[in-house]
Amino acid sequence: MLNLLDVSSQDFVVCPINSDLEQLINKISGKDIKYIIVYQEDSILGILSVSNLLHEIIINKKTKVTHKQFTNDKLRYEKSFTIISKDLPLSKIKDNKDIVVIVNNENYPLGIIDGECTPDIKQTLLEYQKIFENLEEEIFVTDQHGYVLRLNPAAERVCGVLARDVVGRHVRDLEREGLFSSSITMHVLRQKKKVNMMQQLKSGKTVLSTAIPILNDEGEIVRVISTSKDYQEINKIKAELEEKKTELEEKNTELARKTQELSILRQEIFSNVNLIYKSNEMKTIRNTIFKIAPLALTVLIQGESGVGKEVISKAIHHASPMRDQPFIKINCSLIPEHLIESELFGYESGAFTGATKGGKIGKIELANNGTLFLDEIGEVPLMIQVKLLEFLQDQEICKVGGTKRIKIDTRIIAATNRNLQDMVNDGLFRKDLYYRLNVVPINIPPLRERKEDIPALVRYFLNVFNNKYGMNKIIDPEVMQALYNYSWPGNVRELEHVLERAIVISETELIRLEALQNSLELKGNKRIACPDLMPLKLAKSQLEEQMVRNAYELCKSTYKAAKLLEVDQSTVVKLLKKYRNNP
Missing domain, CATH: 3.10.580.10 (CBS-domain)
Structure with missing residues (x-):
């Protein structure tokens, strides 16, 4: 004090x-x-x-x-x-x-x-006194001769003494009495610098002490301030830190395990919905799916016909907490205009001539607690758009011919191959409904803009149809290149149908270009010609050269060419260098 x-x-x-x-x-x-x-x-x-x-x-x-x-x-x-x-x-x-x-x-x-x-x-000094007395760090102060001036309550507890019993006494006397094993103050007075050392106290505790000299303007020592920490407490804190470190490592291991399980689950989800991809564009869409899937956000999927809008909608559903609830699809372009309202919202008994006795539950109500997929949303008539907008705002529906409002909890995923913004500008689609649907937009690029996906899709469909028809057909490299070069106006759906047809009509286990001639307009295809007999090693070399050159000319990138040929990028670089030197 x-x-x-x-x-x-x-x-x-x-x-x-x-x-x-x-x-x-x-x-x-x-x-x-x-x-x-x-x-x-x-x-x-x-x-x-x-x-x-x-x-x-x-x-x-x-x-x-x-x-x-x-x-x-x-x-x-x-x-x-x-x-x-x-x-x-x-x-x-x-x-x-x-x-x-x-x-x-x-x-x-x-x-x-x-x-x-x-x-x-x-x-001022009362404030310092409060600080001095309340510090948890032990503080021991002596004068320039080694006489104890004061110690704070923390030091009293650690040293096992009372301030009144030691203040005014010399540290040598305290050392002789065994209060501490060695006086750190005397070390500072002799060395005139900061000292760190371990001390054994009379109480049996071992402390780590630090003492520093306080100098006046002439550089003379006027005070020595010593602080100490219970070594057992330090070891306890160290042990706790080690324990926390171990717990953290275990949690990291568990997190890594769960991350791996989640990754496997994601792959299972994508395989269940047939989402096959290799391109960066589709990887971006995949990441978006997993960000939005846990949240009941409305999603608008846009893209050309056949790009896989339904596959994306199913992936969102299966990656969401609603995966065990209904996934209800309605293709708005296939339902006659006069029936679309009753199909969406249902109707009460006797609502109109020909109505089923007892009424009917609409698609929206069937999707309660699940996901409603509105395909070709751009085909919905303006009159129905008003009622659909009301449902999106209130999450309630009223059946045709009814008055009771039914609360619905469902996620809406809409899809279209039309440009809704242009339709809004032309007055064919309500602006307010467009903004309600376009909460999370997903634009799927056409297959011609993500050619890296073609080899993966080809392998997938080849396996599907071989299993379906009990066959074991394989694709000729020429055919793979032709498929890669094709523009695919019908996108993934066209690729699926072309491969199914080729597998069925091919008369040999190896599917050659002839099996695709009636399905595709093959342009720019470079066939490998071998007019004369030659050593097999030379023929293989020429085939290798032509395949690598063609892949590089097609992709304009060694990385993409390597993906197409299913080899390492370094292999493509080495072969290109080899054949450039041998034109």
Whole structure:
């Protein structure tokens, strides 16, 4: 705890009564002395400033300082003062203009506090005292000689002592008594620098101590401050950190396992809905699917006919929490205009002529708690668009011929091959409905713009139809290249039908170009010609050269050519370099 001497000043001298002025002047000369305390036996007679005394000496030519001289009219004490004991707490100092003189048990002056500064000093030091006492770090303070000045409550707990039993004692005595195994303070006083060391305390604890010297303006040590930490506590914290680290590693392992399981689940989902891809464009769509699938957001899928809009809608459904609920599809272009309302919203019994007795549940109600896929949404008549918009806003429907409103919780996925924005501009599609549907837009590029997907799709469909028809057909490399070069106006659906037809009509296990002649307009196809017989090794070399050159000319990228040929990119680079040197 801070005491009065910590805040006191030493800018004074004690002048016994009848002091010789010459000696007094020599005593204060060249020093920062502000006050003179006149002292007799065990009492303080008065305080005057050095400047006042020197003035009186010059004016009155005094040679002796006597009690009489301090009480006559020519020389009197101009400073009022208050005497307090050094043991009085700092908080007990009253705010006044007096000089506070701090005395020992014999009433001898030990320090002074200028009364004009007392309020600020008191407030500041009280704050420091609170900080000192409440720090969890153990603090042990000694003077420049090694005598203990103070220690905070944390140090009392760790060292197993009370401050009153050690304050004022020398650290060597405490070391001899076994309070600690070795005094870190003495190491600092000898080395005049910061010291770190382990100490064994009397309480049996081992602490890691750090001590630093506090220097004055002349570079002399005036205080030594030591701090320490319970080594067992440090080991405990270290063990806890290791435990947390182990837990974190286990959690990371578990996270990696779950991530792998999620990745497998995702692949299973995509395989279940036949989402086959290799291109970056479709990878982006895949990532979008997994971001939005857990959220009941409305999705608008746009793309040409046959690009796989229904496949994407099913992927969203299967990756969502609704995967076990109904997935209801309605193709708006296949339903007559006069029936589309009843198909969507259902109808009550007797709602119109020919209505089924008992009424009918609409597609929207069937999709309750699941997903409703509105394919070809651009074909919905304007009259029905109004009612569809009302449903999207309120999540309620009313059957045809009915008055009761039914609450529906379903996710809406709409798809179209038409440009809805152009339809809005032409007045063929409601703007407000367009914005309601276009919460999360997904645009699927045509197959001709993502040719990297063609080999993967070919392998997939080949496997599907071989299993379907009990065959084991394989694709000639020429055919694969032809399929790659083709523009595919019918997109993935056209590719599927072409391969199914080729597998069925091909008379050999190897599907050659002839099986596709009636299905595709084959352009730019470079067939491998071998007019003369030649060594097989040479023929293989020529085939390899032609395949690599054609793949590179087609893709304009060694990476894409490698994907097409199903080899490493480094292999393509090496072969191109080889055959460039052999034109």
